[in-house]
Every structure is written in structure tokens, then in C-alpha cells.
Amino acid sequence: MSYDICTVGTGPAGLAAALALAQTGLRIAVIGPAPNGQDTRTAALFAGSVTLLENLGLGEACRADGEPIFAIRVIDDMGGLLRAPEVTFTAQEVERELFGLNISNVGLVRALRERMLQSSNITLIEDNVTAVTVADDHAAITLAAGPVVTARLVVGADGRNSLCRQAAGIDIKTWGYDQSAIACTFTHSGKHRGISTEFHRPAGPMTFVPATPNSSGLVWVEHPTVAAEMAALDTEAFRVVLAERLQGLLGDIGKIGPRAVFPLSGLVAKDAGRSRVALVGEAAHVIPPIGAQGLNLGLRDAASIADCVTDALATGADIGGDSVLAAYGRMRHTDISARIWSIDLLNRSLLVQSPPVQALRGLGLHILKSVGPLRRFAIREGLHPSFVMPRLMQPHAASAGSPHP
Ligand SMILES: Cc1cc2nc3c(=O)[nH]c(=O)nc-3n(C[C@H](O)[C@H](O)[C@H](O)COP(=O)(O)OP(=O)(O)OC[C@H]3O[C@@H](n4cnc5c(N)ncnc54)[C@H](O)[C@@H]3O)c2cc1C
Numbered sequence: 001m002s003y004d005i006c007t008v009g010t011g012p013a014g015l016a017a018a019l020a021l022a023q024t025g026l027r028i029a030v031i032g033p034a035p036n037g038q039d040t041r042t043a044a045l046f047a048g049s050v051t052l053l054e055n056l057g058l059g060e061a062c063r064a065d066g067e068p069i070f071a072i073r074v075i076d077d078m079g080g081l082l083r084a085p086e087v088t089f090t091a092q093e094v095e096r097e098l099f100g101l102n103i104s105n106v107g108l109v110r111a112l113r114e115r116m117l118q119s120s121n122i123t124l125i126e127d128n129v130t131a132v133t134v135a136d137d138h139a140a141i142t143l144a145a146g147p148v149v150t151a152r153l154v155v156g157a158d159g160r161n162s163l164c165r166q167a168a169g170i171d172i173k174t175w176g177y178d179q180s181a182i183a184c185t186f187t188h189s190g191k192h193r194g195i196s197t198e199f200h201r202p203a204g205p206m207t208f209v210p211a212t213p214n215s216s217g218l219v220w221v222e223h224p225t226v227a228a229e230m231a232a233l234d235t236e237a238f239r240v241v242l243a244e245r246l247q248g249l250l251g252d253i254g255k256i257g258p259r260a261v262f263p264l265s266g267l268v269a270k271d272a273g274r275s276r277v278a279l280v281g282e283a284a285h286v287i288p289p290i291g292a293q294g295l296n297l298g299l300r301d302a303a304s305i306a307d308c309v310t311d312a313l314a315t316g317a318d319i320g321g322d323s324v325l326a327a328y329g330r331m332r333h334t335d336i337s338a339r340i341w342s343i344d345l346l347n348r349s350l351l352v353q354s355p356p357v358q359a360l361r362g363l364g365l366h367i368l369k370s371v372g373p374l375r376r377f378a379i380r381e382g383l384h385p386s387f388v389m390p391r392l393m394q395p396h397a398a399s400a401g402s403p404h405p
Pocket residue numbers: 008009010011012013014031032033041042043044045105127128129130157158159160163181182183219262280281282283289292293294295296297298
């Protein structure tokens with residue numbers, strides 16, 4: 001029960017981190033429960049994330065399960081006197097075929113697990129961790145079933161209430177939003193034409209992301225009381241309100257999948273790595289589901305920790321030592337802070353109803369619509385920050401495709 005690296009958490013960020021780290025040839029343990037298959041969310045994954053998945057050997061699964069996104073349209077539905085212009089960002093204008101792929105969380109986790117089970121240097125332990133103890137040269141991870149696993153580096157991918165984060169003594173900053181998101185998928189008679197549409201509404205955005213050729217994933221942000229009421233409606237009543245909000249955009253609404261409500265909140269860990277623990281995914285940062293940034297950020301964590309461990313191996317450094325974790329922290333700091341700040345600003349710009357704020361928001365959209373270079377810059381940086389390019393997010397990374405022998 002002694003490994004080089006132990007990844008705690010079997011969500012998409014943890015599984016991707018384990019696969020990325022496995023490419024170093026080190027022995028990896030992944031600890032977490034089996035998926036319950038009940039996640040109603042889809043994840044729009046942008047170019048860097050799709051490249052990572054391809055380099056981890058999931059290209060075929062992504063193409064089979066993921067629906068391409070060619071354009072992102074923003075529609076002002078604030079109901080104000082000064083309506084901001086509708087803006088459509090297309091992949092073509094930044095010389096890309098597509099922005100990315102939208103994949104169901106259930107399908108993504110299944111594909112990552114299947115790939116992981118093919119890797120001879122990853123051991124999956126389906127259990128919960130009850131304690132993590134950090135010593136000078138290793139960390140000890142106690143499983144609910146009793147045994148203790150040791151490793152030189154722990155990757156804490158155990159979500160927002162991360163036990164690994166607490167064990168490493170990493171402080172967090174948290175904040176709340178008076179908003180919840182309803183997430184589900186539904187079929188429709190009209191074509192989405194690969195366009196993801198975001199209605200900007202006073203309670204928050206309402207987004208429709210292509211899920212299959214004739215279905216879309218819905219992320220509907222509302223005041224928590226309204227979201228709870230909407231989620232509790234019977235299917236027919238929900239269909240009526242959904243149709244009202246869609247304004248005929250996707251034709252007739254067909255089958256509506258199970259709905260789940262996600263209260264919105266924010267969290268950021270003060271360090272991404274310390275005391276033999278590197279945090280990835282929501283253990284390190286939680287942001288509202290606006291602009292599809294959360295898991296894209298988590299996958300950049302996964303690819304970055306793999307870079308740091310690879311560099312440590314090249315120089316003979318301790319893979320869980322302070323210098324490696326400090327390098328990981330530096331590598332992730334600006335990207336995480338910038339996304340948290342920009343998503344928070346965008347969300348709050350919808351919630352503040354004062355005319356000057358709304359005028360500024362409208363002006364911003366107007367400038368983005370009319371100034372080509374600025375729009376192209378916003379698209380590129382929105383999809384993937386230019387200053388973060390871990391090796392596994394670069395096309396055709398050396399060990400692409402095959403799990404390590
Ligand atoms: C409505 C909505 C829509 C979204 N849409 C997008 C999108 O389009 N694009 C995008 O990029 N992001 C999106 N996100 C964000 C994205 O869903 C999350 O970032 C992602 O699911 C987080 O994955 P994770 O692996 O970090 O955490 P989780 O999925 O929470 O995984 C944590 C794992 O750790 C395990 N765990 C916890 N404690 C323990 C323990 N003690 N021992 C062992 N295991 C443990 C849990 O069982 C779980 O498997 C959306 C979020 C919401 C709410």
C-alpha cells in the first residue's frame with residue numbers, strides 16, 4: 001500500500017490528474033467512491049481541455065460523446081430600456097474549427113475511468129479517505145475500510161469540502177451568491193447548429209449548450225427560492241416555463257431529463273500546494289457555472305501538476321517536496337485568480353440593476369461586437385489563457401495516446 005502518488009477523489013479533475021501523472025511512469029493510487037451516474041450536468045470543454053483528453057488517449061470517446069460547439073451567442077434579456085446588442089463569437093474568426101466539445105459529466109467520468117483501468121501503473125481503490133497525515137517524507141492516507149496508503153505526493157481532488165486541503169492546513173476564502181443553478185438536458189425539435197446560447201437575465205444567466213444533435217444542456221441561474229420552485233414543477237409545467245424563456249429558439253421541447261439544483265458559491269484555496277498535498281479541481285477553486293470555466297480550470301490544474309512532477313523527476317527533486325509544490329502554486333495562481341475575478345464580475349454585473357452599471361455592461365458588449373481585434377482577443381483568452389500551456393495541453397504531446405506500460 002505504498003505508492004509514489006495518491007490521488008484522492010474520483011471526479012473528472014481527479015481522474016484526469018491521475019491519467020496525466022501516470023504518463024511519468026510513477027506508481028499512482030486513485031482513491032474515491034464509484035460514480036453514482038446521477039450527475040445531470042454537462043461540461044463545455046474548450047480547446048486546451050480537449051487536447052489534454054486526446055493526449056490522454058480519450059480522443060475517440062470525446063468525439064463519440066461530445067457535441068461540437070462552433071459559436072457562443074450572448075442575448076440581453078435584462079428587460080431594461082437600453083438593450084445591449086446580441087453578440088455571437090464564432091470559432092472561425094479565431095481560425096479554429098470549433099470552440100470545444102460539450103460532454104455529459106457522467107459520460108466524461110465513465111470514459112476517464114475506462115481509460116484509467118487500462119493503465120498498468122494506476123491502482124483504483126474504491127473507498128473513502130477518512131484521514132490524511134502529513135510527515136516529512138511521505139503522507140499517510142487512511143481508508144474508511146481501515147488500511148493506510150502512503151505516498152510521496154497526495155493530489156487532493158476531493159471536491160469543495162476537501163479533506164486533503166484541511167490536512168495540509170491550507171486556508172480558504174469562501175463567499176456566497178444568492179443564486180442557484182438548475183441543470184438538466186432536454187431534447188428539442190429545432191437545430192442548435194452548434195451554437196451555445198447564453199441569455200443574460202436579471203437573476204443570472206440562462207445557458208443552452210449543444211449536448212447531442214437534437215438536445216441541449218440547460219444551466220438556468222435563478223434566485224434560490226425560484227430555482228427550487230422551478231425544479232419542483234412537474235414536467236409539463238416546467239416545459240411551459242422553459243418554452244417561455246427560450247422564446248422559440250430551439251423549436252418544440254421534447255423529453256426533459258432529471259433536474260438538479262446547485263447552490264452557487266465561490267471558494268479559493270490560499271495555496272494550491274503545500275505539505276505534500278497539491279490541490280486540483282474544486283478542492284482548489286469553486287466558481288459559478290458562467291462561461292463554462294470550472295472544469296476547464298480543473299483540467300489545467302491536472303496538466304500542470306503533471307508538468308511539475310515531470311520536471312521534478314528530471315532534476316531528481318522530491319516530487320512532493322516544498323519546492324515542487326511551490327512551483328505548482330506559482331504556475332496556477334494567476335490563472336485561478338483571473339478566472340475567479342472575471343466570472344464574479346460578470347455575474348455581479350447582471351445582478352446590480354442600477355442604470356449606470358447596466359449601461360456599462362451594454363457598452364462592453366457593444367465594444368466586443370464592433371471591435372474585431374478586441375473580440376478575437378476576448379475569445380482566445382476566454383477559451384484558454386495564453387500564459388498557461390502545460391505540455392499535455394499542447395497538440396501531439398510526446399506520449400500521447402497510450403497509457404504508460
Ligand atoms: C450547473 C453547472 C454547470 C457546469 N458546467 C460546466 C461547464 O460547462 N464547463 C466547465 O468547465 N465546468 C462546468 N461546471 C463546473 C464543473 O462541473 C466542476 O468544476 C467539476 O464537476 C468539478 O470536478 P472535480 O473533480 O473537481 O470535483 P467533484 O466532481 O466534486 O469530485 C470530487 C470527488 O471527490 C470525492 N471525494 C470527496 N471526499 C472524498 C473522500 N474523503 N475520500 C475519497 N473521495 C472523496 C467525491 O466522491 C468526488 O468523486 C459546471 C458546474 C455546475 C454547477
